[in-house]
Amino acid sequence: MIRHILMNESYIGVWYYGKTKMVNALTSNRKPDASNYKRGLGKQVARLREEWIAVDVPAIINRNVFDAAQKRLAHNKEQSQRNAKREYLMGRRLRCLKCGYTYVGRTRREKHQYYICIEV
Numbered sequence: 001m002i003r004h005i006l007m008n009e010s011y012i013g014v015w016y017y018g019k020t021k022m023v024n025a026l027t028s029n030r031k032p033d034a035s036n037y038k039r040g041l042g043k044q045v046a047r048l049r050e051e052w053i054a055v056d057v058p059a060i061i062n063r064n065v066f067d068a069a070q071k072r073l074a075h076n077k078e079q080s081q082r083n084a085k086r087e088y089l090m091g092r093r094l095r096c097l098k099c100g101y102t103y104v105g106r107t108r109r110e111k112h113q114y115y116i117c118i119e120v
Helices: 002-007 034-039 063-079
Strands: 014-017 020-023 043-046 053-056 104-108 112-116
Touching: 002 063
Parallel strands: none
Antiparallel strands: 014 053, 020 043, 104 112
């Protein structure tokens, strides 16, 4: 939920209308089921960003703070342990004495493995 809030452009004064559209169940590529016939519902699909309609709303934070949050989200995604190519025996088990965060494993030149604190 917090990630959704941090990525929401409404906080900088822009809200978008028409991000999705309904496609009739009969015209979609998938086979319609009986429940869609009864309710007259189709399938909701995303529109291209160029089709979105921008609506100005009151800004809560300035653009610089929003950009800094986006930069930090990208950094966190890059440093995430879910993207790890190797498994380190003591990774996420050792703690830094300065900040208390866990150490992460790094490999240099495919043969030297070591642990670092990403906050220091």
